[in-house]
Amino acid sequence: MREDNKIVFTGPVGAGKTTAISVLSDTPIISTDAQASDMTLNRKGHTTVAMDYGILKLDAQTKIHLYGTPGQERFDFMWDILTTGGLGLVLMLDNTRPNPKKDLHFFLHAFKDYIVNVPVVIGISKTDVQNRPGPADYANMLPEVTADLKMLNPIPPIFEIDGRKKEDIKNLVMALLYSIDPGIGDIL
Amino acid sequence: MTNNIPDNASILVRSFGMDTRKEAVFRMAFKMHTRRHYQLLESGDDRVAHLSIVDIDGPGGTELARNLHQSEPGLRILVTTISSPADCIFPILQKPVRMETLFPALEALLLDTPGTTEKQDTNVKPIRPDITVPVTSLNTQQASPSPAPQNASEVPVAPSKPAPVLRPEEVQYFNSDEGLLGLLKIAQRDQGISVISDQNQCAVLRLDPSADQAAALIDDEQLQQLCQVSASNLQLRAPRDGDSGENSSLRHMSLQSLLWQVAAWTANGRLNQKLPLNAPVQLKQWPNLTRLPMLPDALRLAAFLARSPASPALTVKILRIEPRDLFNFLAAADSLELLRYNTPENPGNLVRIPHDSASLETEIPAAKRSFLGRLLKRIAGI
Numbered sequence: 001m002r003e004d005n006k007i008v009f010t011g012p013v014g015a016g017k018t019t020a021i022s023v024l025s026d027t028p029i030i031s032t033d034a035q036a037s038d039m040t041l042n043r044k045g046h047t048t049v050a051m052d053y054g055i056l057k058l059d060a061q062t063k064i065h066l067y068g069t070p071g072q073e074r075f076d077f078m079w080d081i082l083t084t085g086g087l088g089l090v091l092m093l094d095n096t097r098p099n100p101k102k103d104l105h106f107f108l109h110a111f112k113d114y115i116v117n118v119p120v121v122i123g124i125s126k127t128d129v130q131n132r133p134g135p136a137d138y139a140n141m142l143p144e145v146t147a148d149l150k151m152l153n154p155i156p157p158i159f160e161i162d163g164r165k166k167e168d169i170k171n172l173v174m175a176l177l178y179s180i181d182p183g184i185g186d187i188l
Numbered sequence: 189m190t191n192n193i194p195d196n197a198s199i200l201v202r203s204f205g206m207d208t209r210k211e212a213v214f215r216m217a218f219k220m221h222t223r224r225h226y227q228l229l230e231s232g233d234d235r236v237a238h239l240s241i242v243d244i245d246g247p248g249g250t251e252l253a254r255n256l257h258q259s260e261p262g263l264r265i266l267v268t269t270i271s272s273p274a275d276c277i278f279p280i281l282q283k284p285v286r287m288e289t290l291f292p293a294l295e296a297l298l299l300d301t302p303g304t305t306e307k308q309d310t311n312v313k314p315i316r317p318d319i320t321v322p323v324t325s326l327n328t329q330q331a332s333p334s335p336a337p338q339n340a341s342e343v344p345v346a347p348s349k350p351a352p353v354l355r356p357e358e359v360q361y362f363n364s365d366e367g368l369l370g371l372l373k374i375a376q377r378d379q380g381i382s383v384i385s386d387q388n389q390c391a392v393l394r395l396d397p398s399a400d401q402a403a404a405l406i407d408d409e410q411l412q413q414l415c416q417v418s419a420s421n422l423q424l425r426a427p428r429d430g431d432s433g434e435n436s437s438l439r440h441m442s443l444q445s446l447l448w449q450v451a452a453w454t455a456n457g458r459l460n461q462k463l464p465l466n467a468p469v470q471l472k473q474w475p476n477l478t479r480l481p482m483l484p485d486a487l488r489l490a491a492f493l494a495r496s497p498a499s500p501a502l503t504v505k506i507l508r509i510e511p512r513d514l515f516n517f518l519a520a521a522d523s524l525e526l527l528r529y530n531t532p533e534n535p536g537n538l539v540r541i542p543h544d545s546a547s548l549e550t551e552i553p554a555a556k557r558s559f560l561g562r563l564l565k566r567i568a569g570i
Contacts, residue, residue, distance in 0.1 A: 024570065030220070053220045058566055062559075067220070078213055084286045087560075139473035155471065155494040159478040168478045170567055171487065175477070177564050178491035181552045182507060184560040185488075 006065040007173070008082050009052070010111065011092035012103050013071035016125040018052050019163035020092060021066045024173065025054025051078070076110055083114040088176045092123045092161070093138075096130045104138060105145045112149050119153040119179035123161035123172050135160060153179050193238065193298065198225045200235055201294075205243035205252050213285065214241065221291055239297055241281070242267045253278055264297045354465075354504045354511050361461040362454060364519060368414050369454040371424045372447055373523065383431055386414070387421045391431040395443060402446040404439045405432070415453040447523040448480045455519035457512030459500060462522070463529055468497035468539045470528040475521060483520060484513040493521075497528070497539040 009017040022029050030053040052068030064087070069079045091107050093100055104122075108115065124135060133141070135158040146154065157175035161168045177184060193199055201218075203211055211228060218226040229237055242253040244267045253267050257278075268281040279300070281293045364370065368384065375382045375395045384393040392414065394403040404411060414422065432438070463469055471493040477486055485507070492498065492507055500518065504511050521527050528539045552560075 024567065030222075051216055051220070056563075056566065058559075058562055064563065077209055078216055080284045081213055081217055081287055081290075084288060087563075135476040136473065153495065155473055157474040157477070157490065157494075159474075159476055161478065165478075166570065170570055171478050173567055174564060175474070175487050175491065177560055177567070178487050179495075181557060181560060182488050182492035182495070183552075184557055185564045 005063060006067060006082075006086045007088055007090060007176070008086055008111075008114070009066065009068040009090045009092065010079065010107055011071060011123075012073075012094055012097060012107075015071065015092035015094040016123065016161060016163045017068040017071065017090075017092050020090060020123065020161070020169045020172070021052050021054040021068050023166050023169040024056050025066055026057045027055050029054045073106065079110060083111060086114070086118055087180065088118045089115055089120040090123065090172065090176065091120055092125055094126055095124050095133070096126045100133055100138070101141050101145065104141060108146060108149060108151075115149070115151050117152060119176055120151065120156050121172050121176045121179065122156055122158045123168075124158065125161050125163060127160045128162065195224065198227045199239065199294070199298070200227055200229055200237045202229045202237035202240045203243070204240060204256060205246045205248050206241075210243060214290075217285075217287060217290055220287070223291070224295075226294065237263065239264050239266065239294060241265075242278075244269045244273075244276075245271075245283070250276060264300065266293055266297050351508045352504055352510050354501055356465055356501075359465060359511070360458040362456075362458040362519075364451070364454070364460050364462065364522060367417065367454060368422055369447075369450050369519075369523065371422055372443075372450060375424055376443065376447065381427060383425055383427045385423050385425060385431075389423070391427075392422075393446070394427065394431065394438075397443055400443045402441055402443045404441065404446070405437075407437075407439075411450070412453045415450055416456070442479065444476070444524060445480050448475070448520045451519040451523035452481070452483055452516040455516045457515060459511075459515045460519050460522055462531060463500060463518060463527075465501050466499045467530060468499050469493065469518065470497035470539045471521060472526055472528055475524060475526055480520075483517050485509045486517055489514065489517045490521075497541070 009020055011017055018029065018031075031051070051070050052066075054066040054068075056064040056066060058064065067082045069082065089111055091104075091111075093103055093107075097103060108120070111120070122138065124138065127134070138158050139155075142154075142156075157172065157179065159168065159172050159175070161172060163169075201214075203214065206214075215228050218228060229235060240256065240263050242256060242265055244250045244253055246252070250267070250273060253265055253276075256263065257265055265278045266281055267276060267278045268283055268285060269276075270283040272280060272282070279293060279297060281289060365373065371384055372393075372395070375384070376397050379397045381394075381396050381398075383391045384395070385391050390405075392404070392406050392411075394405070396402070406414075459465065471490060474490050474494055475486070477490065480486075488507060489503070489509070492503060498506070500511075500514055503509070503514055507514075518527065528537050530538050
């Protein structure tokens with residue numbers, strides 16, 4: 001697998017990672033249940049962690065691997081295995097969570113080494129339920145949140161995303177591609 | 189025989205020196221790998237493993253791998269470590285473990301002939317993340333040395349479209365403070381609930397800026413026509429009884445999307461007179477394009493102007509877009525106060541030079557650009 005044939009989707013539980021991957025994937029999403037011991041949970045001492053995987057086929061030889069990281073922050077040790085090369089990071093945030101700014105800070109820092117070399121795009125879900133903060137508010141948070149980060153695209157796209165609207169996901173990922181190179185797709 | 193494991197058979201892997209968290213990472217990776225089925229054996233599983241992965245960063249160190257090799261000389265061992273010990277006789281999988289390096293390392297190990305003392309004389313090189321090891325089937329070993337896309341030679345190089353011609357003397361300008369757009373900007377600034385009425389005092393738009401809401405009492409065609417009339421025909425006033433009239437087809441929208449669309453219609457291929465053709469402009473932040481009427485090349489323009497400042501003239505030249513599309517986009521972005529440009533009237537809105545322009549100037553290889561272009565079309569067609 002070429003290193004740059006993948007896109008990583010991350011964000012807290014329920015933010016819309018699975019939905020986003022399912023829009024793009026040509027195959028049914030593989031949801032992997034990684035067994036991870038967790039001392040606080042069920043009587044078997046294990047919990048299952050959902051991690052999504054999809055494939056977007058460009059042609060017979062070329063695939064784009066779509067990885068969705070587990071959303072639970074305590075499983076962040078699993079994210080490292082995915083973050084090398086790749087086209088970019090799609091960060092999905094749930095606007096109904098109690099502290100979106102904290103989520104923004106956490107996930108950008110969790111992938112801080114990754115986003116030095118690849119662009120990040122931010123999708124805000126559930127704005128129909130909770131419309132504040134809006135994209136402009138998140139944009140205003142960014143300078144403070146990313147003050148200690150080095151990002152390839154320090155002014156990332158921040159879009160409202162409705163998981164029921166395929167066009168929203170498409171536009172978010174196209175924004176990711178244009179963030180790599182605004183000149184792509186200009187040939188006849 | 190480990191060399192002859194059928195493609196559809198499971199490859200059993202045993203781990204040493206790992207805690208349950210690390211094992212969980214490998215289990216997750218194995219489940220995501222679809223070319224072959226790898227299975228990490230549980231501690232109580234007595235089946236004979238085909239491969240072993242030994243983490244030598246723990247208390248056992250390299251001795252753990254050596255002792256294992258002595259007790260089970262036929263077992264193929266891959267060590268994983270954060271460092272690169274010079275005296276290691278085993279293949280090394282560098283930490284942090286990546287999907288891209290794990291499976292090539294495992295497949296290389298499967299293809300390798302198990303040995304004992306011969307290993308000490310072998311020039312074993314650590315497998316490092318920055319070396320692209322081709323993923324090969326067990327039946328073939330074909331080199332794939334090129335870092336370019338595998339099918340780059342198959343991608344026809346299509347001719348670039350001719351660059352649009354921008355003749356400064358042909359550029360027309362408009363005043364964004366006049367007409368319907370001007371009134372909307374005033375209403376947005378004032379924040380109170382208001383109405384825009386036509387020359388007959390009939391309400392055409394109801395505005396609630398604090399809620400970012402607007403309602404149109406006319407259709408889009410009429411609205412677009414209003415964008416071309418002079419301000420004297422329109423009035424911004426307080427709402428009054430009867431403004432809704434008999435109009436039952438009120439169309440609700442966000443004020444942001446109304447401003448965006450009206451600005452683009454008002455520009456109509458003309459450049460905002462506040463923006464000199466050869467002076468830099470820049471986006472402060474991306475427009476929320478999933479909730480705004482999509483303008484031609486809006487995604488591309490936003491990406492370009494968010495990364496570094498550029499003049500309208502340079503933007504047309506580099507991106508090869510139609511000047512009218514750029515001018516309409518700039519008008520729309522300016523209506524939402526998303527643009528930075530240097531004007532004496534607004535010294536706080538100056539263009540900012542990016543701190544690290546080196547990464548922005550990195551040339552994208554042609555092969556990758558072609559690949560990205562194909563991916564873009566693929567996604568657009570979903």
